[in-house]
Amino acid sequence: MKKAFEIFLGILTAFGGFVDIGDLVANAETGARFGMHLAWMVVVGVIGIVIYAEMSGRVATMSQRPVFDIIRERLGARLALVNLGASFFINLLTFAAEIGGLALVVELVTGINYLLWVPMLAIGVWIVLWKVRFSVMEKVFGLSGLALIVTVLALWRLDPGLANTFSSAGRFGPPAGEDWPTYAFFAIALLGAAMTPYEVFFFSSGAVEDNWTRKDLIVNRANVYIGFPLGGILSLAIMGASAALFQPRGVSVDHLSQVTLPVSASVGQVGLVFLLYGMFAAIFSAALETALSAGYTVSQFFGWQWGKFVRPREAARFHVVILFTLCVGVLIALSTLDPIVVTEYSIVLSAAALPLTYLPILIVANDPAYMKDKTNSKALNAVAFAFLLLLLVVSIVTIPLMIWTKAGA
Amino acid sequence: MASSCVAPARSQAAYQGKAVDTAEAVVSAARTVLLTARLAADGRSFAPTVAVTVADAESDAASARDAFASVQPPDGASDAIRRDLLPAVERAVRVIELVRIAARRGELDRLPAIARPLDAIATGLDRFSTTEG
Amino acid sequence: MRLADLIGSVVVDANGIEIGDVGDVWLIQDGPPMGVFGAALRVDRLVIGRFGLASRAGYERPAVRGPVIIARLLRGRTEARPVASWSDIAAIEEGRIRLRTRAGDLERPRSLEQAQTGRRWSAGLELLDRQLVDPDGLMAGKIDDLRLELRDDGPPVVTDILAGPGALARRIGGRLGGWIASVHARLHPGSGDPATISFGAVGRVDDHVTLIVSREELPTFAAEAWARDRIIAKLPGSGEA
Numbered sequence: 001m002k003k004a005f006e007i008f009l010g011i012l013t014a015f016g017g018f019v020d021i022g023d024l025v026a027n028a029e030t031g032a033r034f035g036m037h038l039a040w041m042v043v044v045g046v047i048g049i050v051i052y053a054e055m056s057g058r059v060a061t062m063s064q065r066p067v068f069d070i071i072r073e074r075l076g077a078r079l080a081l082v083n084l085g086a087s088f089f090i091n092l093l094t095f096a097a098e099i100g101g102l103a104l105v106v107e108l109v110t111g112i113n114y115l116l117w118v119p120m121l122a123i124g125v126w127i128v129l130w131k132v133r134f135s136v137m138e139k140v141f142g143l144s145g146l147a148l149i150v151t152v153l154a155l156w157r158l159d160p161g162l163a164n165t166f167s168s169a170g171r172f173g174p175p176a177g178e179d180w181p182t183y184a185f186f187a188i189a190l191l192g193a194a195m196t197p198y199e200v201f202f203f204s205s206g207a208v209e210d211n212w213t214r215k216d217l218i219v220n221r222a223n224v225y226i227g228f229p230l231g232g233i234l235s236l237a238i239m240g241a242s243a244a245l246f247q248p249r250g251v252s253v254d255h256l257s258q259v260t261l262p263v264s265a266s267v268g269q270v271g272l273v274f275l276l277y278g279m280f281a282a283i284f285s286a287a288l289e290t291a292l293s294a295g296y297t298v299s300q301f302f303g304w305q306w307g308k309f310v311r312p313r314e315a316a317r318f319h320v321v322i323l324f325t326l327c328v329g330v331l332i333a334l335s336t337l338d339p340i341v342v343t344e345y346s347i348v349l350s351a352a353a354l355p356l357t358y359l360p361i362l363i364v365a366n367d368p369a370y371m372k373d374k375t376n377s378k379a380l381n382a383v384a385f386a387f388l389l390l391l392l393v394v395s396i397v398t399i400p401l402m403i404w405t406k407a408g409a
Numbered sequence: 410m411a412s413s414c415v416a417p418a419r420s421q422a423a424y425q426g427k428a429v430d431t432a433e434a435v436v437s438a439a440r441t442v443l444l445t446a447r448l449a450a451d452g453r454s455f456a457p458t459v460a461v462t463v464a465d466a467e468s469d470a471a472s473a474r475d476a477f478a479s480v481q482p483p484d485g486a487s488d489a490i491r492r493d494l495l496p497a498v499e500r501a502v503r504v505i506e507l508v509r510i511a512a513r514r515g516e517l518d519r520l521p522a523i524a525r526p527l528d529a530i531a532t533g534l535d536r537f538s539t540t541e542g
Numbered sequence: 543m544r545l546a547d548l549i550g551s552v553v554v555d556a557n558g559i560e561i562g563d564v565g566d567v568w569l570i571q572d573g574p575p576m577g578v579f580g581a582a583l584r585v586d587r588l589v590i591g592r593f594g595l596a597s598r599a600g601y602e603r604p605a606v607r608g609p610v611i612i613a614r615l616l617r618g619r620t621e622a623r624p625v626a627s628w629s630d631i632a633a634i635e636e637g638r639i640r641l642r643t644r645a646g647d648l649e650r651p652r653s654l655e656q657a658q659t660g661r662r663w664s665a666g667l668e669l670l671d672r673q674l675v676d677p678d679g680l681m682a683g684k685i686d687d688l689r690l691e692l693r694d695d696g697p698p699v700v701t702d703i704l705a706g707p708g709a710l711a712r713r714i715g716g717r718l719g720g721w722i723a724s725v726h727a728r729l730h731p732g733s734g735d736p737a738t739i740s741f742g743a744v745g746r747v748d749d750h751v752t753l754i755v756s757r758e759e760l761p762t763f764a765a766e767a768w769a770r771d772r773i774i775a776k777l778p779g780s781g782e783a
Contacts, residue, residue: 063749065673073671077686077713080671111457111513131779249440250433250535254469257462260454261444268453276458303673303684303705304766312780314680316770323773366609369749381609 010223013138016145018231020286021101022193022347024259024279025340027235030186031242032253036168037175039236041187045194046232048387050224051380052358055365056200057220060207063370067204068300070370071360083356084301090353091198091294093346095325096332098287099125100339104256105280115334122330125287129322134209134308141285147278150263150271151237157266158244165240185405188398189344192351194235198293200357205296209309217374254340294325344407352398354391362388418480424487428494429542431477432534435501438470439527442505446520449512460512467505474498494537501530543698545665545688546712552638553590553626555645561624562590564639572660573699577742578754581660583700585690591623624648628697673750674705682757686710689738700741705762708736737761
């Protein structure tokens with residue numbers, strides 16, 4: 001009974017914690033411009049993150065070693081250092097996007113300019129990281145993110161029966177007035193938003209933080225296989241609601257404020273309260289995860305003590321890296337670079353860097369020396385490998401496409 | 410994704426392209442404001458949220474206007490395009506400013522009335538985009 | 543001498559032909575006794591050929607089978623690389639190792655086979671980049687490099703573990719490594735050497751290295767202690783989990 005409850009809670013936490021500023025921005029922008037013609041990409045992205053998050057959780061549980069630790073062993077010092085550099089930079093950018101997004105949500109509630117909120121929110125993030133226990137932190141923010149379910153209600157009200165939504169979702173290719181390169185670019189952005197690298201680092205380190213043993217593998221599987229797809233439904237709802245309200249009117253989404261309109265229009269003030277609360281919780285949770293990921297990756301590469309499972313004084317350098325990330329993230333957010341633009345760059349660069357992260361995981365997940373009897377099945381290997389090929393293609397075309405389409409302008 | 414890079418237009422086709430982009434951006438801002446004004450008056454949103462939304466739309470419209478106004482028309486045909494587009498864009502920006510002022514004052518029920526001209530302006534700009542685009 | 547000096551060096555045979563780079567070094571545990579670990583490790587063989595993703599990924603071991611396509615692609619590259627023993631070496635120069643044997647006369651074992659006199663270890667697969675853990679279970683860095691002491695009566699013996707950026711810089715190599723080394727030198731003025739942990743401090747080696755010495759007594763702890771005392775300890779609540 002207790003196990004069932006634990007699984008249930010884990011699923012809800014994964015569900016509510018799935019969306020972050022990248023998903024909010026990517027799905028809302030895409031819905032307004034392309035209707036549901038890119039809904040399939042969200043599905044692809046969710047499948048990808050499900051496969052690799054489960055794998056990284058299993059790797060960490062069976063080997064008791066988190067991902068970046070193993071990346072160095074498997075790629076060698078030089079390649080792993082390059083990997084670390086790229087991952088750290090993208091992580092930093094993602095954190096800056098999350099803290100900027102968080103400040104935008106508070107601006108929407110208070111009307112006071114977002115820049116003033118950035119430092120305060122960063123301090124809030126740090127206090128939670130410093131003081132709150134890992135499992136409590138995960139659950140509180142994850143479950144609060146469930147408030148975003150209001151977007152499903154909004155979509156239902158805007159398009160009752162979802163007839164238009166589904167028919168649009170069945171179409172492949174850019175709608176009238178848009179071209180293939182931009183379509184492809186937005187597809188890559190959606191992929192990067194769903195398959196964020198920090199998720200994998202956080203998830204695998206979390207398995208060690210939460211002290212998972214092989215008995216917990218089923219919790220891992222349930223969280224990921226059920227919770228993440230449910231989170232994916234929220235992404236699709238955001239896309240659909242945005243499409244229903246904005247696409248017929250020729251409105252393009254460039255601000256977080258516009259993301260509130262579909263919910264306001266269809267559910268009113270009560271819905272808006274849920275939406276803002278849910279956005280705040282989901283983005284706050286993502287800010288925590290990216291900050292921790294920065295600490296995890298650097299510490300795990302160099303072999304420093306890491307984790308919230310020891311006292312801060314016993315993992316000093318780990319916490320210094322987190323402080324550094326918070327400070328630089330705040331500076332980037334305060335640089336008056338539009339947080340939406342920072343978000344766009346972070347998700348696109350994330351997509352480009354995915355093979356670096358995922359290849360070592362796939363290889364280690366097949367190694368009985370780490371996995372004991374829980375290596376990948378042939379079927380899983382086939383799908384995971386196909387994904388890796390896709391990610392490799394994405395990686396190669398991302399930067400040229402970004403230049404060609406002027407970042408989707 | 411908004412682009413604020415303004416390169417010069419060297420041909421009429423390029424200028425036309427910029428004009429259409431500007432028209433589309435201003436339509437987007439105008440319709441956002443129309444939607445928001447309606448929601449505000451219906452009590453479906455909150456004053457701070459409305460104010461931020463309108464201010465964001467205003468900054469989009471204003472920067473689209475500034476970018477377009479600063480581009481040198483390369484030839485006579487482009488002059489005509491400029492003459493057709495710029496006044497409508499300016500009108501839209503002015504109306505949106507008025508909506509923003511009222512929104513920041515919390516006068517939410519007045520917003521639809523103040524924003525009403527945007528409907529016709531947006532339709533006109535849509536027509537412009539279709540003929541020039 | 544350091545292991546990083548051997549790995550990556552170009553190997554030239556008796557006829558002056560370049561055979562390849564040293565990709566890995568096999569060590570044999572048959573040296574003088576070294577504390578709890580047992581006999582010390584001595585250099586046994588230099589494995590020539592790039593130690594690429596294939597070996598690192600473990601495809602030398604038949605147990606690693608999947609994913610099938612990657613395995614097929616990479617397994618072929620790990621087979622039958624030439625291997626030179628210490629006695630085959632004529633001279634070690636900067637970045638180059640000259641052999642007194644010809645390329646064709648070198649052994650080409652299928653994989654690392656165990657020997658009679660002591661256990662064989664692959665430095666690249668089993669020792670380098672391994673996590674160091676102290677007796678309290680706290681992490682203490684990684685094996686970034688190994689120091690080798692040349693002996694008159696045979697192959698060099700592994701005497702110390704080198705850890706920290708000073709050691710890592712040489713393994714990274716190239717301009718990046720040089721930059722790391724200069725930053726490290728600037729932060730630790732005076733000492734030219736990277737932080738050294740005697741191999742006698744090693745208790746056991748499996749998927750990580752367990753030391754018998756608390757990490758606070760290691761020279762690599764200096765940076766952690768500095769971060770703790772200068773920054774973390776100043777923040778309230780740093781002593782609670």
